Amino acid sequence: MADDHLPWLQPGDEFPSVALSWGSESAAPGLLAAGGNLSVAQLKSAYQRGIFPWFSPGQPVLWWSPDPRMVLPVAEFRLHRSLRRTLQKFRLSPQCEIRVDHDFGAVIKACAGTPRSGQNGTWIVPQMVDAYRAFHAAGFAHSVETWVDGRLVGGLYFIALGKAVFGESMFAHATDASKVALAAFVCLCRHHGVALIDCQQNTAHLASFGAHEIDRARFLDHVAKASQEAPVSWKFEPVYWTALMHPTGNPG
Secondary structure, eight states: OOTTOOOEEOTTOOOOOGGGSOOTTSSSTTEEEEESOOOHHHHHHHHHTTOEEOOOTTSOOEEEOOSSEEEEEGGGOOOOHHHHHHHHHHHHOTTEEEEESSSHHHHHHHHHHSOOTTOSSOSOOHHHHHHHHHHHHTTSEEEEEEEETTEEEEEEEEEEETTEEEEEEEEESSTTHHHHHHHHHHHHHHHTTOOEEEEESOOHHHHTTTOEEEOHHHHHHHHHHHTTSOOOOOOOOGGGHHHHHOTTSOOO
C-alpha cells in the first residue's frame, strides 16, 4: 500500500484485508485504515481480525495490524529472580492482594495518566477510555489489579475473546506493582490454557519477560482458533501462583 492512500472507514464498515496494511518501509508500518468508530461492535470486529486502534489527540481513529507481531508465549514467561522475591513477599502479606475487574475504570485512567519514557502524552485519549469502559461492560475488556493496604497501586488491562488474549497497557504507582499484575495475569492465562498474550508492539521491556515477534499470519491463525473457545472466567485465586513460582508443582 502506498503511504498516500489509506482507506477511510465509515461507522460499521468492514475492515480491509490486513494484507493491505503499510509495510516495514513505510512511514507508519502496520497502519491499515482510519475512521470508523470505537463502538463495541467495531472493536470486537477489529480484535477478531488482529487489528487494534492506536492514535494520538487530534488524530482520527487509526487502525493497525503490524507484521511481525509481538507476543508473549505464556509458557515462556521469564520470572526474573528479583520479581520472584517480590512475589514471595507479596503472597505472604495479608495487606497485598490481586483483584480482577474490581475497578476497571480506575485502571484504564491510571494507564492513561502514567508518563511513559520517550513518549509525549498518551494514546489512551478520553475517547479510548470511554470506548474500553463500554467494552468492559460488554464483557470483553478486563483488568488485573495490584492492591496494597486497600489501595490500587498497579495493574493492567486486556481484551479477551474466548482464549484470544490481547494485552493493552500497564501502570505502577509503587515499585514493581505492574510487574506483580503481569505475573498474576500470566498465572490466570496458564490456569485457563491461554497460549499467547498479544503485546502489539516490540519493546525491550516486554522482551525481557520472554515476548518476541512472530509472523502476522501465524498470529492471525492463533486468533481465529482461540477466539472460538468458550469465554474464560477471569477470577483470580491465590493458588494460581503455585505453577508460576514452583513449575514442578512442588511448593517446597
